[in-house]
Amino acid sequence: ENIKIGVSYPTPTHAWAAGMNWHAEKAEERLEALYPDVDLILVNSPDPSAQASALEDLMSVHQIDALVVLPFESEPLTDPVLNVKKSGALITVVDRGLSQPGIEDIYVAGNNPELGRVSAQYMKGRLKEGDNIVILRGIPTLIDNERFDAFMAEIEGSGINVLDHKHANWNRDDGFEVMQDFLSRFPDIDAVWAQDDDIAIGVVAALKQAGRDGNGMFVVGGAGMKETIKGIMDGNELVPVDVLYPPAMIATAMDVTVAAFKSNGPVAGRYILGATLITPENAASFYFPDSPF
Amino acid sequence: MTETAMSTAKSSKLNGFDLKTAGPAIALLILCVIGFLLNPAFLSEGNITNLLTRSAFIGIIAVGATFVITAGGIDLSVGSMAAVIAGVMIIVMNGAVDTFGTGLTTVLIGCGCSIILGLGAGLVNGLLTTKGKIEAFIVTLGTMGIYRSLVTYFADGGTLSLNYDIRGVYRPVYYESFLGLPIPVWVFIIVSIAGWFLMNRTAFGRYCTAIGSNESVAKYSAIKVDRVKTLTYVIQGLCVSLATIIYVPRLGSASSSTGVLWELEAIAAVIIGGTVLKGGYGRIGGTILGALILTTIGNILNFTDMISNYLNGTMQGLIIIIAVWLQRGDWGRKTSAD
Amino acid sequence: MTETAMSTAKSSKLNGFDLKTAGPAIALLILCVIGFLLNPAFLSEGNITNLLTRSAFIGIIAVGATFVITAGGIDLSVGSMAAVIAGVMIIVMNGAVDTFGTGLTTVLIGCGCSIILGLGAGLVNGLLTTKGKIEAFIVTLGTMGIYRSLVTYFADGGTLSLNYDIRGVYRPVYYESFLGLPIPVWVFIIVSIAGWFLMNRTAFGRYCTAIGSNESVAKYSAIKVDRVKTLTYVIQGLCVSLATIIYVPRLGSASSSTGVLWELEAIAAVIIGGTVLKGGYGRIGGTILGALILTTIGNILNFTDMISNYLNGTMQGLIIIIAVWLQRGDWGRKTSAD
Amino acid sequence: MPDGLSISTPILSADGISKSFGSVPVLFSVSMDIRAGEVHALIGENGAGKSTLMKILSGFLQPTSGHIRVEGVDTELPGNGLSEALGIVLIHQELNLAEQMTVEENVFLGRELQSRGVLDRTAMRAAVHGFLDDIGLDISPQDRISQLSIAQKQMVEIVKAMSRDAKVLIMDEPTAVLTEAETELFFAQVRRLKERGTAIVFVSHKLAEVSAISDQVTVLRDGQWIGTHATKDLTPDSMAQMMVGRELSDLYPPMNEVDVDADHLLSVQNLTAPGVHDVSFDLRKGEILGFSGLIGAGRTAVFEAICGLSSRRSGSIEFDGASATFDSVAAARDAGVVYLTKDRKEKGLLLGQKMRPNLSLFALPKFVKGLSLDQKAEDAALERAIRRFDIRARDPNVNVGDLSGGNQQKLLLAKVMECDPRILIIDEPTRGIDVGTKQQIYHFIAAIAAEGVSVVVISSEMPEIIGLCHRVVVMREGEITGILTGEDINESEIVRYAAGLKRERQQ
């Protein structure tokens, strides 16, 4: 009698999501080797409605006993997940919560507002009144809004000027081009909140190209890309810190879900991962050289 | 020397042509066999129902696209159009709650609004191409960007969600069945029949074909070319709004990721079905098969984890190319020099 | 009654035509004025350089697309092709480090590999359309999916990064200037000139036009239609590989998000530039302006915060439509019934 | 001129050629010898298989059985125009030019002059210029084909063929769209080529031309070889008889006197439109009104303006006693005013479609029953049309593009007649039609005029204008230079007005 667990998440279209994918596959290998009677079925989907379809298929074709789902978006996937729930499956939701409480049995979450807040606190710590920053946002989504709003709330009243914010879509190329244009437009920028490590890579390239990477300029990204963390360990001054938003959360969720079938103790509940500020001091413990992210 | 003028050699035409018509059907059949071999549950009633229901969105939109393409046009904006219509529908329904409550009236208002928007958006595309004389590709690439960004704007970058109580009333439109078939499938069937009739049995269908074959012949044959072309976009808009009406109760929300790439899927369905991209030859029946083929590919890929998830796109691409190659229907025959 | 027999109305043809040619230039000019008014820094040397460099990618690809489209084809796969080529280049260069070190040789190996892949991918698209007789739209929609998923697969879904030391050697290809112009701009210029020459001064260019204009005429003129069409895709592939060669040193990485939507941008550039989507009339000069226009739109939107970020797409869409409308070049004249 | 039947080996010969399309046979063991320095005419009714034979002789089609010999040697001709390398050039019956390209580009398409891979545009332009001058065509090498009139396009085709330096030049109805004057210019070129030893094969329905230019005549009927004779042994009448297989009565029907008191059904005053300047004329009920003039005189433009096909700048139109503005073709059609184009390939028929949808397209509203099309009525209409106009398609499911040229023209005529017009405007009614069918069409025109329908015949064929029309309007450069009646309708008068040597202020 096999235990079938469906794992559904967005198609990796950028590095963070790829990291998540990698961690999911690693966890699958590990867990399936550990428990021969557990079958994990991994499916990724390019948009919310495709993900809804994937959930239907997991249910009707694979007849899963549990579902680990990282919803593309909260709203549209609430009903489809609820349908899976009705089939009797155990539900674990990762990262982006559903819009209706009480559906999931287990919740493993990153903390988006916290990421914005921690980033803003670091800015406040390093900058003084009258200093200028620019913001490169992610893809217009709820996550992006939560981070941005929390950042702005925290920075409010600090006297630091946010010159402008544009979407760079969690993408290096966009990060590079938007930053180039910010640099042409604003002669005085003291720091950049790039929100994501991919964007930060583009930002750094643009800063170097324009020769504006000195004078105490710094960039804060987010998520915990291994190269970024390596840089922090090596004392990179341009990207001195990072704010954690680990793609490994999917693996955590898979572990907990399997544990729900295998362990005796209670596993239901909420697991909120912190948005830890990664500094040269603690960087080593967040460094996974084998991960693609 | 009058009578013999028309000798009957009907026979020869059938071989080539029927295969061409049968091509998409064969492709679909092969896919189903593969699906079944991978997992017998593929043919379970539940899965077939899911599959049909899912095909409804793309299928309905593709029926509209068949008209546009047959008349020599193209519409890249349908996915974004669906998103913005869904968004506005939700805003309108949520707004109507105060006045009309969360009952059927509100849902009907939402649907009415969807239809008006669909017709309007189609009209805009149509008039810009015909009266504005701008290439359809550019017009609809432009409106694609516009509609997509409008929904992002309305949703403030996030997601628009339908009021929860309305959802209760509206839900059955997606989830309920009638005579054993889910409502979206019924809508798909009705749209298909209407589309088939319009294309093959009315003057309008002829006009579309004529325009797509040769616009000046159409003009000299007293066809109001601009009007007919505009109408094809309006029909496309209507189809998008119908698809949206059955889409909204499924997920109850709209965001900037709603309907992404539906345009390519719809066009692919049309062409897999045997309609010619340059216009002049439209096949509604083929389009429907095309939509089913595309949905089935996605479904089958969800059936197996033999293939790395990353390679889904490769499988999809290969299958689409092979399906159209089958559809060509002259495999084996020597490449004619003619 | 012999001499005067055939007179023509030569005069009338010129007005319309020249405006048509000037259209994209006018659109670009207007955009620049708007940019300057929004922020004088728009015309700073740094920004102009950025703008030109950025245009190089899309511009080079669009030069190739001009050939494909002029000959009546279409290539939707270019963005994914760029991504997969970039990915493989990086893998190959990283792999070559052990044998050839981190010097120029390795970079040259990478570039050579890019060119081979580009030619090969183009050849595949070309042969599938011509020998396989499958609609170009479907072939390249298919290969678009295939290439995109292959790069995801190679990168394990993530990002492929170029060895840091190689990057040092390769960097100048993107960042250095020669005679005041960045290298990518030089590449763009050379590709443009070569493209212009090929299109307007060689038999090959004429063959492309003839095929796009009327395939059977071309065939009857003993033009090897399949070969020429295939070659247009090969040229497209070559252009993609050149664009990739200057793209990789920019950030030294490739991922599944590399080159997303480049195909639409390239096609848009071609059409904004006045080339006809149905084939038979290609304008390399216009394409270059089209690429500049598209890049400038994005640039300008980053120069102002007057417009909600969410509405970028709306602005872009509007500007594209207006630019093509300008290009039509017969504003004001009465819509002739003809 | 090689007199008598020279015994020299033919440069190109067809020996027992048969051809079937699918299971439909269209040529039955046809033989034909083509000799250097000789003009060999091929005549036959529409659908007799002339074009098919020409395509086989030039490699565009392969015969089902039989042999092609080039200078006595059995040869399988290469397809797609590659036979040009053997010196065999075909001008297709349907124009074969890339519309968006220029004259120069078309003339040299596929064999551009190049030096080191670069187009030698100066040389090509100069060459084209030379050819254009030779043939008296006043256009520039840089003009786009789409801007040329249909006759100019045909002349470009001829230039293209001339420029190929062919050993065998095969021309499928090159003169169908040319006026007599242009035909004369063209024949001058043909004679020059002949003197140089080129073998010329020439298909035409204009038997007078055949008499004038050819040395040999081969006649086909229903795909069968009927005979080959020296032209000097034949008269146009005997040719016609061989073609049709029966005695032909008078070509033109007896002229019905038109009722001079009949109402003016159409009255055009001071019409100015693109290509038309200040044109006024009346059309009576039941009248056949000819429009004559040189190519580009504006005859077509007048009626395109009247029928809502182009915009009108000024002037007024009265139709059936009331002022009318047909601002769409549909409005004109609904009123009973229909225009049959001279450009059947680009404006007349959907070549990729079957006969039925083509036939009903113009009159489609008539076939709507309830919401849908009445396909039975369409079938019935097609059957009627096939009978009435003697449309010969061996395979009724053939694409219209594969019909013989003459049968396309008949179908086109049937198409506009489906509208039951009150005013029928026919632009070049017998372009590419064989003499037997011509006769049918003339009789048919006379008959419908007798029923009270007014007919406008725009034609570049003087005899048909003279033989058919009650009155003749002559145009030149967009203006009417004269309106002729009765005795004045004769060739020399018309030519004088058309050439601008004579001009009358209207009526």
Ligand SMILES: Nc1ncnc2c1ncn2[C@@H]1O[C@H](COP(=O)(O)OP(=O)(O)OP(=O)(O)O)[C@@H](O)[C@H]1O
């Ligand atoms: N590709 C084809 N497929 C099927 N039938 C064809 C094809 N080409 C020609 N035919 C048929 O062959 C017959 C002979 O046609 P052909 O064009 O040779 O006649 P033609 O003598 O040139 O007539 P016309 O004087 O009207 O041009 C016609 O019945 C025509 O419909």
Ligand SMILES: Nc1ncnc2c1ncn2[C@@H]1O[C@H](COP(=O)(O)OP(=O)(O)OP(=O)(O)O)[C@@H](O)[C@H]1O
């Ligand atoms: N829409 C237009 N705009 C400008 N010029 C035009 C237009 N239509 C026709 N002309 C010009 O008017 C003149 C008359 O052309 P038209 O085709 O009416 O001549 P035609 O007498 O019918 O000749 P044909 O013998 O070719 O039928 C030509 O020089 C043509 O170029």
Ligand SMILES: O[C@@H]1[C@@H](O)[C@H](O)OC[C@H]1O
């Ligand atoms: O890709 C995103 C990542 O970059 C961000 O940090 O968190 C949310 C993810 O979807």
Ligand SMILES: [Mg+2]
């Ligand atoms: Mg597994």
Ligand SMILES: [Mg+2]
């Ligand atoms: Mg013929």
